[in-house]
Amino acid sequence: MKDKLHSWKAWLKQACVKKLAFVVVVCLASAGITMAYLTYRMQIINQILTGSNTISITEEFEPPQKQDVGDNIFKKKIQIENIDQTDSFIRVFMDFSDSSIKNIAQITPDGKHWYEASKYLSSDGSNLPENWVYISEADDVLLGGYYYYTIPIKAKEKTTPLSECIMVTYSDVSQIRDFDILVMADSIQTYINEENADGTFTAKDVSEETDGWKIAWTEYMERR
Numbered sequence: 564m565k566d567k568l569h570s571w572k573a574w575l576k577q578a579c580v581k582k583l584a585f586v587v588v589v590c591l592a593s594a595g596i597t598m599a600y601l602t603y604r605m606q607i608i609n610q611i612l613t614g615s616n617t618i619s620i621t622e623e624f625e626p627p628q629k630q631d632v633g634d635n636i637f638k639k640k641i642q643i644e645n646i647d648q649t650d651s652f653i654r655v656f657m658d659f660s661d662s663s664i665k666n667i668a669q670i671t672p673d674g675k676h677w678y679e680a681s682k683y684l685s686s687d688g689s690n691l692p693e694n695w696v697y698i699s700e701a702d703d704v705l706l707g708g709y710y711y712y713t714i715p716i717k718a719k720e721k722t723t724p725l726s727e728c729i730m731v732t733y734s735d736v737s738q739i740r741d742f743d744i745l746v747m748a749d750s751i752q753t754y755i756n757e758e759n760a761d762g763t764f765t766a767k768d769v770s771e772e773t774d775g776w777k778i779a780w781t782e783y784m785e786r787r
């Protein structure tokens with residue numbers, strides 16, 4: 564009985580070592596007059612790393628008091644802040660709750676250049692703010708569907724804004740309706756578990772490597 568208990572504890576310890584610290588913060592902000600927020604946070608400590616990572620979605624959100632036919636512009640400045648002590652890579656899921664609204668909406672990253680919301684995606688970052696790229700599910704099944712920040716965010720720092728303002732243009736009063744803009748941010752530490760020749764694992768910081776963000780996210784997703 565003691566041997567079985569010892570084996571079970573050893574297996575559990577080994578399994579825990581291979582898990583990455585992971586934080587999910589989900590923020591739901593209504594584009595109507597009121598705002599609603601839903602936050603969910605999960606953390607699993609990886610024993611080989613030096614600390615946890617915690618992020619926060621920060622917004623400057625100014626919804627229009629009334630939506631009318633024509634252009635409706637409102638402030639929607641989205642940034643992700645690292646509120647912990649560990650450098651982290653960030654990714655964001657952003658979408659409209661109503662596809663018909665998304666089809667008539669535009670997003671600006673800087674207040675000057677506007678892009679169709681349905682096309683606010685660029686794998687090379689050409690129509691996105693500095694350091695942001697988008698990976699589609701067609702390009703990468705494992706990582707697709709998210710905006711990725713390509714440099715690590717240090718403690719107490721923020722990403723550049725993913726968006727500044729959103730404009731919805733109604734051509735007819737029948738199109739006007741309330742909708743939500745869904746924003747979810749994930750973070751992982753800049754360390755990966757690198758396997759050695761003897762089968763053991765070493766924590767390796769990939770923050771300075773080319774496409775280190777992609778290496779870290781791929782390693783994490785493959786281990787889920």
